[in-house]
Amino acid sequence: xxxxxxxxxxxxxxxxxxxxxxxxxxxxxxxxxxxxxxxxxxxxxxxxxxxxxxxxxxxxxxxxxxxxxxxxxxxxxxxxxxxxxxxxxxxxxxxxxxxxxxxxxxxxxxxxxxxxxxxxxxxxxxxxxxxxxxxxxxxxxxxxxxxxxxxxxxxxxxxxxxxxxxxxxxxxxxxxxxxxxxxxxxxxxxxxxxxxxxxxxxxxxxxxxxxxxxxxxxxxxxxxxxxxxxxxxxxxxxxxxxxxxxxxxxxxxxxxxxxxxxxxxxxxxxxxxxxxxxxxxxxxxxxxxxxxxxxxxxxxxxxxxxxxxxxxxxxxxxxxxxxxxxx
Amino acid sequence: xxxxxxxxxxxxxxxxxxxxxxxxxxxxxxxxxxxxxxxxxxxxxxxxxxxxxxxxxxxxxxxxxxxxxxxxxxxxxxxxxxxxxxxxxxxxxxxxxxxxxxxxxxxxxxxxxxxxxxxxxxxxxxxxxxxxxxxxxxxxxxxxxxxxxxxxxxxxxxxxxxxxxxxxxxxxxxxxxxxxxxxxxxxxxxxxxxxxxxxxxxxxxxxxxxxxxxxxxxxxxxxxxxxxxxxxxxxxxxxxxxxxxxxxxxxxxxxxxxxxxxxxxxxxxxxxxxxxxxxxxxxxxxxxxxxxxxxxxxxxxxxxxxxxxxxxxxxxxxxxxxxxxxx
Numbered sequence: 001x002x003x004x005x006x007x008x009x010x011x012x013x014x015x016x017x018x019x020x021x022x023x024x025x026x027x028x029x030x031x032x033x034x035x036x037x038x039x040x041x042x043x044x045x046x047x048x049x050x051x052x053x054x055x056x057x058x059x060x061x062x063x064x065x066x067x068x069x070x071x072x073x074x075x076x077x078x079x080x081x082x083x084x085x086x087x088x089x090x091x092x093x094x095x096x097x098x099x100x101x102x103x104x105x106x107x108x109x110x111x112x113x114x115x116x117x118x119x120x121x122x123x124x125x126x127x128x129x130x131x132x133x134x135x136x137x138x139x140x141x142x143x144x145x146x147x148x149x150x151x152x153x154x155x156x157x158x159x160x161x162x163x164x165x166x167x168x169x170x171x172x173x174x175x176x177x178x179x180x181x182x183x184x185x186x187x188x189x190x191x192x193x194x195x196x197x198x199x200x201x202x203x204x205x206x207x208x209x210x211x212x213x214x215x216x217x218x219x220x221x222x223x224x225x226x227x228x229x230x231x232x233x234x235x236x237x238x239x240x241x242x243x244x245x246x247x248x249x250x251x252x253x254x255x256x257x258x259x260x261x262x263x264x265x266x267x268x269x270x271x272x273x274x275x276x277x278x279x280x281x282x283x284x285x286x287x288x289x290x291x292x293x294x295x296x297x298x299x300x301x302x303x304x305x306x307x308x309x310x311x312x313x314x315x316x317x318x319x320x321x322x323x324x325x326x327x
Numbered sequence: 328x329x330x331x332x333x334x335x336x337x338x339x340x341x342x343x344x345x346x347x348x349x350x351x352x353x354x355x356x357x358x359x360x361x362x363x364x365x366x367x368x369x370x371x372x373x374x375x376x377x378x379x380x381x382x383x384x385x386x387x388x389x390x391x392x393x394x395x396x397x398x399x400x401x402x403x404x405x406x407x408x409x410x411x412x413x414x415x416x417x418x419x420x421x422x423x424x425x426x427x428x429x430x431x432x433x434x435x436x437x438x439x440x441x442x443x444x445x446x447x448x449x450x451x452x453x454x455x456x457x458x459x460x461x462x463x464x465x466x467x468x469x470x471x472x473x474x475x476x477x478x479x480x481x482x483x484x485x486x487x488x489x490x491x492x493x494x495x496x497x498x499x500x501x502x503x504x505x506x507x508x509x510x511x512x513x514x515x516x517x518x519x520x521x522x523x524x525x526x527x528x529x530x531x532x533x534x535x536x537x538x539x540x541x542x543x544x545x546x547x548x549x550x551x552x553x554x555x556x557x558x559x560x561x562x563x564x565x566x567x568x569x570x571x572x573x574x575x576x577x578x579x580x581x582x583x584x585x586x587x588x589x590x591x592x593x594x595x596x597x598x599x600x601x602x603x604x605x606x607x608x609x610x611x612x613x614x615x616x617x618x619x620x621x622x623x624x625x626x627x628x629x630x631x632x633x634x635x636x637x638x639x640x641x642x643x644x645x646x647x648x649x650x651x652x653x654x
Contacts, residue, residue: 093443111420124469130466135462138462142454145449153364153365153447
């Protein structure tokens with residue numbers, strides 16, 4: 001059974017709860033290796049306890065066209081494992097000693113181990129995807145890792161750069177987040193034998209929900225409270241990362257804007273506070289809500305051409321859920 | 328054209344020099360991306376200037392059974408790119424600021440960039456292998472990355488541990504080095520349409536030559552001079568890593584052995600010097616030569632069942648070359 005899901009998630013996942021628990025079992029089984037050095041690391045990394053949104057998307061997309069194979073379960077396990085591997089490398093890059101209140105791999109075993117364990121899990125996830133026997137999904141999976149890594153690199157090289165175009169922001173969050181969301185639902189469709197139009201519809205659905213998901217994250221960093229986020233408010237700006245609300249702040253207040261000052265003097269909490277307050281008290285917040293709503297509406301309309309199915313309703317509820325997360 | 332090959336390598340590579348220069352072109356082309364942030368990184372990483380042993384093995388193995396496709400060239404490019412990605416992560420883990428007299432990626436751009444660039448190149452190499460359209464080689468490739476990463480992890484967790492069994496050493500160098508060598512020649516055979524016996528023969532050949540290659544490396548760390556190695560003599564021991572000669576030293580001199588003392592007091596050059604000297608002045612060195620010769624002889628006999636071909640002769644010369652490297 002999947003631990004730690006709230007009732008809303010259980011209700012959305014209901015058409016695929018059985019398959020999702022098979023994913024959980026497979027993740028758990030991966031910790032049983034013949035290499036004693038790896039066991040404690042894998043135990044720690046695989047009992048991450050997230051909401052399993054990504055494998056759920058793969059399984060929901062796959063079950064719109066009913067299929068007899070367990071390929072969607074293999075793919076969903078690969079997708080979640082890839083996500084866990086990226087978290088391990090992200091924590092290494094960001095020097096984050098904790099994640100969700102637990103020690104991160106790099107915090108507990110050091111960066112050396114985190115780099116190598118991440119590599120090991122990336123490769124393990126790829127072998128799971130190979131086991132589907134479908135080269136198209138394997139290639140899409142490898143491209144996704146390229147997009148994830150390049151998104152993080154682009155972000156890194158643009159930290160503390162106050163001049164960033166909106167187009168580049170959207171490209172960056174596609175790479176960082178929406179690429180993997182796109183892959184979850186697209187590959188679910190491919191593996192269930194959906195036709196090309198259906199595959200493209202579910203690919204767009206994943207893209208749109210992934211974009212919405214990241215904009216919500218970026219907005220919560222301005223609005224959210226620390227206990228909910230698990231990290232301090234304004235963390236992005238503090239790390240020199242511009243997001244939708246702060247790029248809008250720069251565009252709308254070209255004069256006397258605290259962000260360029262903060263980027264010149266990182267750690268100056270006065271500038272940080274002023275930037276956060278100006279963003280919160282402007283039309284930027286409702287405008288960000290509009291962007292989120294538009295992505296979620298597009299995701300919902302992407303589903304229209306698909307056959308009616310309980311899992312299609314779940315994908316629609318997922319889009320509603322993402323939209324409401326930011327309220 | 329491939330830069331920096333010596334006359335011996337050019338002679339061994341002669342049956343596949345044209346294909347090898349296509350590999351070089353493809354590697355070079357990878358630096359042309361649409362992402363401006365990545366270009367200087369890729370330029371630096373891809374102009375590594377090694378001997379291109381791994382892609383040469385793939386191409387030589389593939390050309391024993393002549394084939395019309397360019398799949399071996401794609402595979403060889405993927406194999407070299409994977410090797411370059413592992414070097415970037417290895418330098419990050421080992422805190423090595425230079426490699427072959429040039430700044431390493433982590434030395435020049437920092438560990439954050441090195442982690443992400445390595446990920447990007449791992450994934451890029453996987454897309455090249457996907458382009459062969461052959462799922463068997465893709466899966467073998469992913470398994471190789473698992474073996475590489477687990478080999479490095481096993482080494483890391485056993486640093487400064489003076490009690491290591493010989494069997495574990497051989498398993499570790501298989502993972503660290505021989506796994507990728509095995510993959511080079513095995514996948515070359517698969518992609519040229521060789522039959523299963525030929526594939527297995529070339530898989531064993533790659534394994535044996537890879538094992539020999541690593542034992543030579545381990546021996547040169549004891550015997551070599553710094554200018555040739557590009558790193559100080561005794562570097563493994565200094566980093567707490569046991570290899571064939573030093574495990575033999577521990578086995579043969581259980582009393583009054585300087586290695587456990589060195590591992591308790593790393594940085595004590597007296598213990599280091601004594602360990603190196605004891606190893607050099609014992610029967611351990613000729614015994615290591617015997618191990619190398621046995622692996623190379625096995626590699627040569629693995630070739631016997633294959634059709635006569637210029638490239639088969641080259642693979643034989645490669646084995647002789649590896650054997651002589653340690654003299």
